[in-house]
Amino acid sequence: MNIAIILAGGTGTRVGGDIPKQFVELSGQMMIMHSMKAFAESEYVSNIQIVADEAFREFIEDAMFEGGDNPISEKFLGFSDPGENRQMSIYNALVDIGKTLGESSIDGVIIHDAARPFVSLETVNECLLALDEHDGAMPVLPMNDTVYFSRSGVQVEELLNRNNIYAGQAPEAFLYAKYLKANKDLLPDKILLIKGSTEPAIMAGMDVAMIPGDQRNFKVTTAEDLARARQLIDAT
Numbered sequence: 348m349n350i351a352i353i354l355a356g357g358t359g360t361r362v363g364g365d366i367p368k369q370f371v372e373l374s375g376q377m378m379i380m381h382s383m384k385a386f387a388e389s390e391y392v393s394n395i396q397i398v399a400d401e402a403f404r405e406f407i408e409d410a411m412f413e414g415g416d417n418p419i420s421e422k423f424l425g426f427s428d429p430g431e432n433r434q435m436s437i438y439n440a441l442v443d444i445g446k447t448l449g450e451s452s453i454d455g456v457i458i459h460d461a462a463r464p465f466v467s468l469e470t471v472n473e474c475l476l477a478l479d480e481h482d483g484a485m486p487v488l489p490m491n492d493t494v495y496f497s498r499s500g501v502q503v504e505e506l507l508n509r510n511n512i513y514a515g516q517a518p519e520a521f522l523y524a525k526y527l528k529a530n531k532d533l534l535p536d537k538i539l540l541i542k543g544s545t546e547p548a549i550m551a552g553m554d555v556a557m558i559p560g561d562q563r564n565f566k567v568t569t570a571e572d573l574a575r576a577r578q579l580i581d582a583t
Contacts, residue, residue: 397461
């Protein structure tokens, strides 16, 4: 079985207002509900584990269970505590799902940000299907801008070949056992330096495939991102 891990533990409010961006409403629903929709619809996802602070769990549950049958509530497995950084939040969820389901019963995990509300069912499925031949998979976008390298941040030192550079997106899928070990090997301190979900897999020598990304699958971080998200929602 494959388990989706939805990261909603952040407390950033750069989009404005008094609540974290993943709980801001888009077209009458919290952003996190939009972000979980494709995972609930995917035939390759068995359950959904959510990383969220206790203060917001009741709101999430109310949204999941209101109105009767909901594909998200049917797959909901449980909550995990946010960690000291993003990767520790992921690790907490990895451990929790292993305790709940038994580590040997889990084939893969797919990790997504609650602040990415436009992930498609196709992207979710392609990531998980790639695990048939790879240790992991992630969607990427080609780099369209000219890219330069600078150690100082003051002057350009090198022009990079943008044909070899890609921007990573979420969700990211991994074989559970290998990815759990990759994270355990970074405890207790190195894991706090990790910036992206795929970094522990690369450090552990896991084979991570790239699949085509989607320009719509952006992360809502600023007020401008939120305005763009609302425009896209209104246009559909």
